[in-house]
Amino acid sequence: MSHKRIPKRKAAIAAGSVVALGAAVMLLPNANASQDGSSNGAAVPKTLKATDASDLAAQLQTLLGQSFAGSYYDAASKQLVVNVVSGSNNQVVVEAKKAGAQVREVKNSLASLKSGAQTLKAKATIPGTAWAIDPKTNKLAVTADRSVTGAKWARLTSTVKSLGGGMATVKKTSGKFKTLVSGGDAIFAQAQGGTVRCSLGFNVTAKDGSPAFLTAGHCGVAAKQWSDSQTGKPIATVDQATFPGNGDFSLVKYDDPNTKTTSDVNVGGGQTVQITKAADATVGEQVFRMGSTTGLHNGQVTGLDATVNFASETVPGGTDTVTGLIQTNVCAEAGDSGGSLFTQDGSAVGMTSGGSGDCTAGGETFFQPVTAALQATGATLGDSGAGAGAGAGNQGGSASADPSASATDGTGAGGQAGGGAAVGGTADPSAAATDGTGAGNQGAGTGAGDQSGAGTGAGDQSGAGTGAGDQSGTGTGAQSGAGANNGSSLTQTR
Template sequence: MSHKRIPKRKAAIAVGGVAALGAAALLLPNANASQDNASGAAAVAPRTMKATDASDLAAQLQKLLGDAFAGSYYDGTKQQLVVNVVNGNDNVIVQAKKAGAAVRQVKNSTAALKTAARTLKNRATIPGTSWAVDPKTNKVQVTADSTVTGAKWNRLQSTVQGLGSDMATLKKTSGRFKTFVSGGDAIFSQVQNGTVRCSLGFNVTASDGSPAFLTAGHCGVAAKDWSDSQGGQPIATVDQAKFPGNDFSLVKYNDTTTQAPSEVNAGNGQTVQITQAKDATVGETVFRMGSTTGLHNGQVTGLDATVNFASETVPGGTDTVNGLIQTNVCAEAGDSGGSLFTQDGGAVGLTSGGSGDCTNGGETFFQPVTAALQATGATLGNAGNGGNAGNGAADPSASASAGDQSGAGNQAGGNQIGGSADPSATASAGDQSGAGNQSGAGAGAGAGDQSGAGTGAQSGAGDQSGAGAGSGNQSGAGNQSGAGAGTGNQSGTGANAG
């Protein structure tokens, strides 16, 4: 069946909802702020720097220190990079200090921490558990949700105790680990038992030059064709999807002239231009956009996390995802696939799943964007006829009609933060275009956790192992729909995988 062509379509990417005021206040005044200039002079005292600079320095010092490197994190209070060193050569440590890092001696090497993680994988891969290295404590942080009880809890507790209190810690979290359905700007797909709803993460250019976007992998295995309005004509088709193992999908726009600007909608007519793909740094502040809960911020708390989701498609089975970013940012059903980014325009992650909510708090895990870009061959930036039109002002008189993803008015303008986008411009229902927040956990939406009413028939994801974490150009966020697309449209019925 032929698809409707929309030559001037602008692909929206962020959230159709009300942005959290606290996060917005923190993000908007500082968006696209220039980074501190490094003095270039060697100094023994730790250097004050932005989180992005700390990430770059950490990568350099990891190569310099070799086996002596045992992780690093950003101290936001002091604005310093802290580097862990084990059995370090004095000369190498001096070089690290001269480079501007605060260096501390720790007991556990990176190799020892990875061995501990392998032990957990072999002995305690239990649905409802996760683990990640915490460089602040130099230990593996193990977490169990409320479903881990009885014999399962005893096995997990025994395994952690066997690693030793100086190597691993164990804690309980409320709720249960699940993938979050729906997403940044909502995208929809009709499946056998209802409607699947997800969110678009970042707009990218596929390896063949066509416009596309990244979203959660569990959405891509749940449904193939995606629309920007519930029951609407498909506008994009899944090209690649990985879940479990990893959690990312590359979805290509059917219309090759689709405009896909590299920006994220921060709500209230404000956008953040996405300029680069970025690896997360423990301790840095990050922002998450989602169609259910809007804009929220928090800190990165762990890297290379493993999460064992209860399978939505295999009774009693486990969908394990590796290499995730762990944060204390909240999320809820409908936020899956949405974008995780930094205030200076770094695309960091795609919302995968977690526990808790935005009332009581929780923790959320994200698929690194760098790994998704490397695996799919996509690049960050504009595609098709899209492109950031520069610092253009949004047309205050325009209002987006249903299904017209471009958001409020002619928001094609590039970095609208602090610009003249009119916050009063309205986006009507269905306007949520952003593709994204995938449905169904596990491969498919199972009923249960899902926010939608239906029984989640989304076809389950097969055992798709994900690609490894790579660096690569991160995808840019889409042309976020303009001024606050209403949350109303998001509710999709049906099997929103939870």
């Protein structure tokens, strides 16, 4: 039976365009494996990878019970730091230390911090505000964007003050919280007001076994049918969508049940990082985000179970409140929405929801946890169906993700033809593709052209312009031109 295969650019689970980044963030070497250590019989903290720290934190939360007041990963020492409420039973503290955690006593219990968050929700649900528990400070970290002024700012600060001293901090950000519609491995829909562009987040297998993908929930409520090109016919239909409320995620099923997908992240230049599992985020761990507007960026998780109050785009003066998000200091801009948040070891962590700031001045960005989206939809992460080539090859074969290798002389992860190697290439998120080398897909263009084109760079589908044209010419966009970014200059955001 003939099976339809989505082109690599469409099937990749990352939200990044096929681009060669001028200043790509290098994925760092793996942290040391967990180690036991002791000095004179006394328990000392273990050296852990972030994912192992997350597992240990979950175990210790159960062990400590009400004494547990949050935890975070200290990336410098590679240790898990666990907060224990002052005056807790000494025996559970000893057990936590024996398990390998660094234990510190704090004032605020997790229950009191969660109660404070409920007070903020009841009294200060103001568009442009957000809050999350910060285990590093053992306080609620409250943020207000530039739109929160006058009476709104007074209301927010008075509510924070009412929580009592030492319970919360409040700061202003120069940006404005917004959902970041557009971006990534682009998907398009026609909605009231024009074309909506979002990003394909992670390919999954739906509960009924059909091929599907996850993306942002505000995309799924904006339109029902989605295409892999701005003017193309729909290829997928929204099955479930949550936004606003407890999350920002959509499950979108491919219309063709024979669609073959891959489980990897497109990190630029046609290169990929294999995704092997979904994982919960840990405060303090390093994470990577890929998006079409700004490419590959990294940072740290700064908060969990965050609440964000977006100004409603459909109800004038209304508020779209979303809970249960991951807060980070990774930058993002319009065009990066729905992009993959992942770790160096191939764990899928989140999908871009929204935030403030940009990749020049910085800011906060919030992500929908992948684990929560999978649980809510019943989907499973990974390839759908046999024949989905592993790694970076578009026509099968296997390629490994090597963040440091250079893509030269046909080495890379291209598919079918062009300069890239369809089988056995080495994925390099930072190498520049030249002279047909790297990730050419079907065409013979120089660099990482996708399906043809004579331009230099990473144009998608055709065109000879220099830069990143959207369908033709010079500009910033997807589907043609021969530039470096798949932005959204020819599409409208919601």
